Amino acid sequence: MKTLLDCKKACRVKVLKLNAATELKQRLISFGIMKEAEIEVLEHAPGKKTIEIKVGKMRIALRDQEAALIEVEKL
Amino acid sequence: MIDTVNIEEKSCPVIANHIKVALVGQPNVGKSMLINSVSNAHLHVGNFSGVTVDKTEVLFDYKDYHFTVVDLPGTYAFTDYTIEERVTHDYLCDENYDLIINVVDSTNLEKNLQLTSELMSMNKNIVIALNMSDEAEKEGINIDAEYMTQLLGIPCVKVSAQTKEGIDELLDAVADTYEEDEQESKLVFSEAVEEEIAQIVWYLDKHKYGAKNSYRNVAINLLKNNKKTYQKIHNNPIWIELQPILVEASKHIELHHDSDDIKESFAEEYASFNRGIVAEVIKQNSIQEKKTLTEKIDNVLIHRVFGIPIFLFFMWSLFQLTFEIGAIPMEYIDGFFGWFGDTIGATIPNDDIRSLVVDGIIAGVGAVVLFVPNIIILFIGIALLESTGYMSRVAFLLDGFFHKFGLHGQSFIPLVTGFGCSIPAYMSARILKNDRDRLLTLFIIGFMSCGARLPVYVLFAGAFFSPEMAGNVLFIIYISGALLGLVAAKILKLTAFKGADEPFVMEMPKYRLPSIKLIWHTVLTKTMMYLKKAGTFIAAASMLVWFLSNYPHNLELFKSYESKIEMAVDKDEKTEFENQFAVAHLEQSYLGTIGKFTEPIFTPLGFDWKMSVALQTGLAAKEVVVSTLGVLYALGDDVDEDNNSLINAISNNIPFASAISFIVVIMIYLPCLAASIVFTREAGGIKYFFYLFIFTSLTAYFMAFIAYNIAKLFS
Numbered sequence: 001m002k003t004l005l006d007c008k009k010a011c012r013v014k015v016l017k018l019n020a021a022t023e024l025k026q027r028l029i030s031f032g033i034m035k036e037a038e039i040e041v042l043e044h045a046p047g048k049k050t051i052e053i054k055v056g057k058m059r060i061a062l063r064d065q066e067a068a069l070i071e072v073e074k075l
Numbered sequence: 076m077i078d079t080v081n082i083e084e085k086s087c088p089v090i091a092n093h094i095k096v097a098l099v100g101q102p103n104v105g106k107s108m109l110i111n112s113v114s115n116a117h118l119h120v121g122n123f124s125g126v127t128v129d130k131t132e133v134l135f136d137y138k139d140y141h142f143t144v145v146d147l148p149g150t151y152a153f154t155d156y157t158i159e160e161r162v163t164h165d166y167l168c169d170e171n172y173d174l175i176i177n178v179v180d181s182t183n184l185e186k187n188l189q190l191t192s193e194l195m196s197m198n199k200n201i202v203i204a205l206n207m208s209d210e211a212e213k214e215g216i217n218i219d220a221e222y223m224t225q226l227l228g229i230p231c232v233k234v235s236a237q238t239k240e241g242i243d244e245l246l247d248a249v250a251d252t253y254e255e256d257e258q259e260s261k262l263v264f265s266e267a268v269e270e271e272i273a274q275i276v277w278y279l280d281k282h283k284y285g286a287k288n289s290y291r292n293v294a295i296n297l298l299k300n301n302k303k304t305y306q307k308i309h310n311n312p313i314w315i316e317l318q319p320i321l322v323e324a325s326k327h328i329e330l331h332h333d334s335d336d337i338k339e340s341f342a343e344e345y346a347s348f349n350r351g352i353v354a355e356v357i358k359q360n361s362i363q364e365k366k367t368l369t370e371k372i373d374n375v376l377i378h379r380v381f382g383i384p385i386f387l388f389f390m391w392s393l394f395q396l397t398f399e400i401g402a403i404p405m406e407y408i409d410g411f412f413g414w415f416g417d418t419i420g421a422t423i424p425n426d427d428i429r430s431l432v433v434d435g436i437i438a439g440v441g442a443v444v445l446f447v448p449n450i451i452i453l454f455i456g457i458a459l460l461e462s463t464g465y466m467s468r469v470a471f472l473l474d475g476f477f478h479k480f481g482l483h484g485q486s487f488i489p490l491v492t493g494f495g496c497s498i499p500a501y502m503s504a505r506i507l508k509n510d511r512d513r514l515l516t517l518f519i520i521g522f523m524s525c526g527a528r529l530p531v532y533v534l535f536a537g538a539f540f541s542p543e544m545a546g547n548v549l550f551i552i553y554i555s556g557a558l559l560g561l562v563a564a565k566i567l568k569l570t571a572f573k574g575a576d577e578p579f580v581m582e583m584p585k586y587r588l589p590s591i592k593l594i595w596h597t598v599l600t601k602t603m604m605y606l607k608k609a610g611t612f613i614a615a616a617s618m619l620v621w622f623l624s625n626y627p628h629n630l631e632l633f634k635s636y637e638s639k640i641e642m643a644v645d646k647d648e649k650t651e652f653e654n655q656f657a658v659a660h661l662e663q664s665y666l667g668t669i670g671k672f673t674e675p676i677f678t679p680l681g682f683d684w685k686m687s688v689a690l691q692t693g694l695a696a697k698e699v700v701v702s703t704l705g706v707l708y709a710l711g712d713d714v715d716e717d718n719n720s721l722i723n724a725i726s727n728n729i730p731f732a733s734a735i736s737f738i739v740v741i742m743i744y745l746p747c748l749a750a751s752i753v754f755t756r757e758a759g760g761i762k763y764f765f766y767l768f769i770f771t772s773l774t775a776y777f778m779a780f781i782a783y784n785i786a787k788l789f790s
Contacts, residue, residue, distance in 0.1 A: 018339070020578075022336065022338075023156070024578050024580075025336065025338075025339060026152065026154055026156070026338060027151075027156060027578065027580055028580065029152070029338075029339060029342040030151035030152030030154065030156075030189065030342075031151060031580060031582065032185075032186050032189070032346075034339070034342055034343060034346060035334075035339075035343060036343075042370070042373070043373065043374075043377055043378075043379070044379060045377070045379065045382075045471055045472055045474065045475055046379050046380075046382070046383065046472070046475060046476075047475050049474060049475025049478060050471055050472075050474040050475055050484065050579070052373075052377065052471060052583060055186075056183065056185055056186055057182065057183045057185075057186070058183060058186055058582060059369070059373075059582070059583035059584075059585075060580060060581065060582055060583065061467070061470070061471040061474070061484070061579070061580070061581045061582075061583055062579065062580055063474065063478070063484070063578065063579040063580075065576070065578070066578050066579065066580060
């Protein structure tokens, strides 16, 4: 199983599943991170603690813990 | 003019023409800016999510209508995740309003429509404002607003809050929609969901269920597990038969979406509807997207190695500029108030009144006004940080670091706001969802030195360090205050606010060139507020300090010195005695008594009674520290005539180590009265104020004690 956290910079992936609890899942969905959504990894903050991704036209910052909950496959 | 009064007070006699509009949209789509350009109001605008944290009403007239527009905090989805989102959610559900203006960002339509589709089952008429249409056109995005109007059954109007294009058309559309009947929602779902909706609608219709909302919307809300709809229908006898139908329907939909979460299923339904709409109405010119400017800038600014050094360099430059440029007009302002005091003083025959005006009001207010240039530069810096979109980048860079100290990355936004003024900072902590995170942030905000403390720092940095060093000293003061705040956060997190970490998901807005007008306005407003405070609150406080430091008059003391002064052999000795009298008089005044009384507490920190008093008056407002020092040193002046500016008085009368320890206390101790009140309100109880008081006082005392003793070793 591959998660968003495993992705390198400039990697493009498709979301397969969100393993988050209800509340966080709602939050992710409201940012457009949902099944079938395409994500591009833009940048990692120092220490890979925070990552910047692009969903559609929106740039979003996520923490490593949240990224690990997003199952993805490479495009 | 901005009107934020209640409707009741300003309600107009012709009810029929009164339109109350709720302004709804995702964060950072320009809602507040749209209101500003519609009504000439001056709501605060920035480039990050969470600028508006509370609803604001703005009233204005257009054609035959009285408009009341309620600016609601931005919300990504129709949920109550954070406090600000709850404000919007509850307003839309419970309050009376005529229609919704849904503001969307034309450059990112698909994401914005996600909220729109949720609003469409609200049973309220909607007008969509396609904001930033000028920017969209520049990016080659052409939206067919007419076709979109047809497809959604909702008027869609292209506007630009920036250029004020399409504002009249938007208001016309609102007025038309107000006069029209209810809009019929054209939201369509996948076949599987539509089937279930049809079945429930059929059932509701069969039993003639009485509802304000259309049966279709009731059915959708039931399927989405909307609590309010459930509560209503739960008390109706049809519930018994409806329940099994709903259970089946939910199972069916979840199966169809291969998910066990009905809300997720609906989100996917909305997303595919929106994809359809966007595909129909948008014509994109440039098919192959090149790297946008924002991405290019981000490559540098949030670079994993250079990002943080660049940020530190920006901050360092800001404080350098604050001191360097701020120092230029200082001399003139100082000179002006000296001249002004002398001129006014010459026209007042009565000794007491002259002293009140010249030594009290003019010296006190002058000492505060002296720092207006520094304040302006600091405010410009913060306004730039807020309006360019850089703030969210810094939150991104520092989140990992912050996280180690138990703070949420988004805490950064209230903390930076705190460098300007603690009051809006306390308010903006509402963007934090978790109460523990929010309280923790509230407790730390005070460590970010606000603009009102800047005068104290500039005064002391100027008095004890060379001009080349003073800017660096300012930077060190601010940074070490912030670092101390982080350490305090860690301690609080390990003790008082234990708990699991909240997720961090934050939008990084597009970079925008700050509009000069906007910055000018923000800075002007804040500077005027500072000046107004100087003219009212600080002037009153200076009068009080003057009174307390001049009374009671001690006749015996006066007589004993009067004879000494008369018997003085030469002019020098006369001045000497006069100064001795002034000092003796000051020490026996009310303020002197208070200062002497509390002096023992502050002696370990190296303060004399004047500094102790200045700290205590600073509890009212931090500028009062400077004005108090101004009044106290103007009165008990024992420096010679041609060398009596406040900076010199400070450097001649206060030892270096005491000055360092004084700065440390100013950095840490309780924020001003107004900020403390806001803190108490936001934290949710007076007990938090006492916690804050004890926490900051102990920390300030402890740190200042250490700083004093270390500084003594070096001096």
